[in-house]
Structure formats: C-alpha cells, structure tokens
C-alpha cells in the first residue's frame with residue numbers, strides 16, 4: 001500500500017519575481033516530486049482564490065506564507081491519513097478540508113501545488129511520464145501551439161489594449177514543425193520591429209511589447225512577419241482580447257486608448273478584424289459578465305472562428321455548463337489554477353469535449369519552471385496550448401517538454 005509520507009510547502013518566486021507556492025510530496029516508496037503554482041495578472045472574477053499574506057512588509061503584501069503554512073499543517077495532516085491515495089481522493093480531501101466554494105480558506109495556490117505534486121509523484125512512482133500516468137490512452141496527440149508574440153493589455157506597459165496577439169501554425173505537419181514555423185515568424189517580427197526603430201523588449205509572456213498606432217498595426221506587423229517567413233498559408237492569427245479587464249457597469253473602456261465602447265460596437269470591431277485578417281480564434285472577446293453579448297457574438301461568428309472562454313468559464317464545470325445552455329463560445333481555455341485541482345481540471349476538459357468545445361490548455365502570465373501543463377495537454381488530447389512566445393525559459397520549458405514528448409512518440 002502506498003501512502004503520502006511527507007508533504008512540504010515552499011514560498012518560491014514566479015517569472016515576475018512575485019512569490020508563488022511550491023509543494024513537494026514524498027510517497028512511502030521514496031519517490032519525491034515538486035510542483036509550483038502559476039499566477040495570473042488579468043484574473044477572472046470567478047477564479048478559485050489565490051491566498052496571499054497581505055502583509056505589506058513583505059513582497060508588497062504578495063507573500064504566500066499562509067498558503068505554505070496550510071500545506072505544512074492542515075493539508076499534510078489530512079493527506080497523511082489517506083490509504084492508497086489517488087488523484088481523486090487527494091483532491092477531494094483538500095476540497096472538503098477547505099470547505100469554501102472558491103478554495104479561499106486554504107488557498108487554491110496551495111491546493112493546486114499539492115495536487116500537481118501528487119500527480120508528478122505518482123508518475124515517478126509508476127516510472128511513466130506524467131501524461132501517461134494522468135490518463136492512459138491508446139494513442140497520444142500533441143496540441144497545436146498558440147504563441148503570443150506581441151504583448152499588450154495587463155501584460156505590458158505599452159499603449160496596446162488587446163492583451164495577446166498569437167500565431168497558430170495550423171499548417172504544420174507536426175508539433176516539431178509548428179515550433180520551427182513559430183520561431184521563424186517571431187524572429188522575423190523582431191527584425192521588422194528593429195528596422196522600424198520600435199522597442200524589442202518583451203512582455204510577461206515573452207512577446208514583443210512595442211508602442212503601436214493601433215491594434216490593427218499589431219496584426220499587420222504579424223501578417224507581414226508571417227509573409228516574410230514564407231508561411232502565409234500555414235500560420236494564422238489568434239487574439240486574446242481579455243475584455244473582462246475593460247468592463248465596468250455594462251460598458252467597455254479601453255484604458256490605454258481611453259476609448260468607450262458598448263457591447264455591440266465591440267462585437268462590430270471584432271467582426272471587422274475577422275473580416276480583414278487571417279484570424280482563426282478570439283479569446284475573451286467580451287467580458288465574463290456580458291452573457292448576452294457572448295450569445296450575440298457566438299451567433300454571429302461561432303461557425304467561422306474559435307471563440308474561447310477564459311475568464312468566462314474559469315475552468316469551472318458549472319460556468320461551462322451555463323455557456324453550453326446559453327450557446328456562448330465554442331472553445332474553452334483551461335488553466336488549472338483557475339479551479340485549483342488536477343481532477344477538477346480533467347473533468348472540465350472532458351465535459352468540454354463531450355459538448356463539442358475545442359480545448360486550449362494555458363499557462364498564466366506569471367509562470368514558473370513547472371511544465372505540468374505540457375503533460376496535461378498531451379494526456380487530455382487538447383487541441384491547442386498557449387505558452388507564450390518561443391522566448392523566456394518560463395515559456396519554452398513547456399514547449400521543450402512537448403518537444404521531448406514529440407520525440408518520444410516519434411520513436412514508438
């Protein structure tokens with residue numbers, strides 16, 4: 001019989017230098033694994049709760065010592081009592097122990113780190129990769145990367161309101177080729193920006209973050225970079241508008257351009273972009289609270305492009321069900337820390353698939369060296385993965401993990 005022999009929490013740092021929670025589990029057979037929770041900037045209102053110390057004397061209030069302490073005391077005690085723990089029983093024990101709707105007592109950052117560490121420890125104990133240990137399938141597929149090569153919104157200090165301009169190598173024959181295409185476009189974009197005298201420093205997700213005349217200029221630069229790379233028919237564009245950030249009292253206010261829009265005029269703006277550029281996906285085109293707008297948007301464009309719910313669904317099965325009932329969106333973004341456990345994440349993914357929604361596994365803007373989401377994407381045969389630009393180790397660690405899996409699968 002396997003037991004959890006030792007569980008320890010740690011305060012580590014994420015890619016923005018902000019504290020984040022780590023957890024290390026040791027099983028009774030001696031296997032050990034460490035996992036780290038990520039952290040968002042444009043967080044959805046309905047996400048599970050990220051517990052921070054709010055002690056202004058440390059890290060501007062962003063310390064996570066309370067969450068770490070919860071792992072070392074209450075969570076550890078509860079898990080040490082489990083006989084032959086499984087992902088489901090570990091996660092259920094923590095959910096019941098927390099006893100709130102949004103994991104606010106123990107902290108979703110604490111719970112998720114433990115949940116991922118357990119998944120990683122089990123895979124090590126079984127001597128198989130995490131993707132195989134999470135779900136056993138006859139065959140595994142790799143996701144198509146959505147690479148965020150131009151950063152705006154809450155992820156950069158530039159003047160661009162749309163948060164993410166991504167490239168999607170839909171015409172690549174393999175994940176390996178998709179990464180090759182993605183880096184070619186990224187490199188071309190960097191060269192073009194340099195020639196134009198524009199800023200080539202990068203934002204939180206590794207994309208360039210120059211000041212631009214307009215959102216359209218950003219898209220045109222990317223189209224040109226795709227053309228320069230000779231990949232016009234193979235690489236398309238996806239946007240994450242992150243429109244919840246703009247929503248206040250039923251209206252949208254774009255903070256950088258200082259522009260006011262209502263729901264209908266924002267839909268018209270998005271429709272124009274889709275008509276004029278090779279856009280195949282728009283994430284959070286509208287706010288998490290604008291269900292009527294989402295219904296109109298989906299009616300208008302749901303059969304032409306992917307409409308991805310991030311803040312709208314927050315990886316939550318009940319919010320996804322609301323979306324299904326109201327015919328809102330046709331794709332879901334999956335961020336394990338929005339819900340707080342691995343087993344709940346897997347449940348949302350299978351519900352999305354049963355209902356014909358495309359699945360996009362995603363990092364957060366505050367990331368770590370943990371590559372769990374790469375394995376999650378393969379385990380669940382997700383359609384896409386967002387892990388930022390092919391730049392910055394916090395981003396490439398996920399792509400490199402997928403490359404490693406791709407090489408393994410090629411040799412089978």
Ligand code: PGA
Nearest residue numbers: 039040041042043364365
């Ligand atoms: P976040 O951004 O991690 O800052 O929420 C990612 C996204 O919105 O997709």
Ligand code: ZN
Nearest residue numbers: 240283284310
């Ligand atoms: Zn998003």
